[in-house]
Amino acid sequence: MAVPTDLFTDFPAELPEEFIQTLLSTPTFRIERIVSRGHSSPEGFWYDQETHEWVLLLEGAARLTFEGEGPIDLRPGSFVNIPAHRRHRVEWTDPTRPTIWLVIHYKGEPS
Amino acid sequence: MAVPTDLFTDFPAELPEEFIQTLLSTPTFRIERIVSRGHSSPEGFWYDQETHEWVLLLEGAARLTFEGEGPIDLRPGSFVNIPAHRRHRVEWTDPTRPTIWLVIHYKGEPS
Numbered sequence: 010m011a012v013p014t015d016l017f018t019d020f021p022a023e024l025p026e027e028f029i030q031t032l033l034s035t036p037t038f039r040i041e042r043i044v045s046r047g048h049s050s051p052e053g054f055w056y057d058q059e060t061h062e063w064v065l066l067l068e069g070a071a072r073l074t075f076e077g078e079g080p081i082d083l084r085p086g087s088f089v090n091i092p093a094h095r096r097h098r099v100e101w102t103d104p105t106r107p108t109i110w111l112v113i114h115y116k117g118e119p120s
Numbered sequence: 121m122a123v124p125t126d127l128f129t130d131f132p133a134e135l136p137e138e139f140i141q142t143l144l145s146t147p148t149f150r151i152e153r154i155v156s157r158g159h160s161s162p163e164g165f166w167y168d169q170e171t172h173e174w175v176l177l178l179e180g181a182a183r184l185t186f187e188g189e190g191p192i193d194l195r196p197g198s199f200v201n202i203p204a205h206r207r208h209r210v211e212w213t214d215p216t217r218p219t220i221w222l223v224i225h226y227k228g229e230p231s
Contacts, residue, residue, distance in 0.1 A: 016176065017197035033174055033201060035228040037148040040174065063144055063151065065127065065222070067178070086128035090144060111176070111222070117146040 017068060017109065020044045024107070038115035045071070047104030055096040060114045062091040069108025072100040090119065128179060128220065131155045135218070149226035156182070158215030166207040171225045173202040180219025183211040201230065 020028050020042075028044040046069075050056070055076060064073075065088040073089065074080045076096035083089070091097055102108040131139050131153075139155040157180075161167070166187060176199040184200065185191045187207035194200070202208055213219040 014199075015195075015197040016199060032199065034231050035148075035226060036231070037146075037228055038226070040224070084126075086126040088125075088127060088143065113151070113224075115146060115149070117148055120145050120147070 016042055016111070020107070020109075024048075037117055038113055041110075041112045041114070043110040043112055045069070045099075045102040045108040045110070046106070047102055048099070049101050050098035055098050057094055057096050058091075058114075059093055060116055061093050061119070063113040063115065064089050064091060065111040067109040067111055069106055070103040071108050071110075072102075074098050074100050127153055127222070131218070131220075135159075148228055149224055152221075152223045152225070154221040154223055156180070156210075156213040156219040156221070157217070158213055159210070160212050161209035166209050168205055168207050169202075169225075170204055171227055172204050172230070174224040174226065175200050175202060176222040178220040178222055180217055181214040182219050182221075183213075185209050185211050 020030075024044060024046045027048045028042075030042045031039055032042055033040040066083040066085060068085055071083045072080045073083060074097060075091075080100050081089070131141075135155060135157045138159045139153075141153045142150055143153055144151040177194040177196055179196055182194045183191045184194060185208060191211050192200070
């Protein structure tokens, strides 16, 4: 699929799985758009990633939990930096509308 | 200024200059939020940058021109990759409301 020209509208109407699309990839980072609709991490599952991740929620709503902390609610405009191996999970995304994320997976320490 | 928790709302009401804020910086890329309100490039001015730039318009409206091409209109969700030294200018941003950009300045060729 070609790279979309409109991040907010150009995705499938039905989302049996999360829709994940690479928008730009370089040797040190990758920009993805993810569209969720009611998707969440399986019970007991924690992401534990080799690379850092910068996440911006653009539309919809989601709840994220870092291991050992209370859940945080994300709304449009919310962003969070997730260091590599910081265990986290997506507790919930809004089932009534698409939740659109911009995600940057990257290597190299933030300064 | 601390990094905002809401990209869409947390910026000054008055914008005599464009508001430019680094959200994350690593050795190979830098994520910025820029808020414009009627700002544009000076007459005859062209950006000619050492690094590549990936630009996403989140709110508002803008018109961008690459040297030797016609202008392109950006609306929320529009994104464009600008290779280093690809001369370009911002012809126009909406004077009636804030235009919010997410900009990633980066080194390293896209794959």
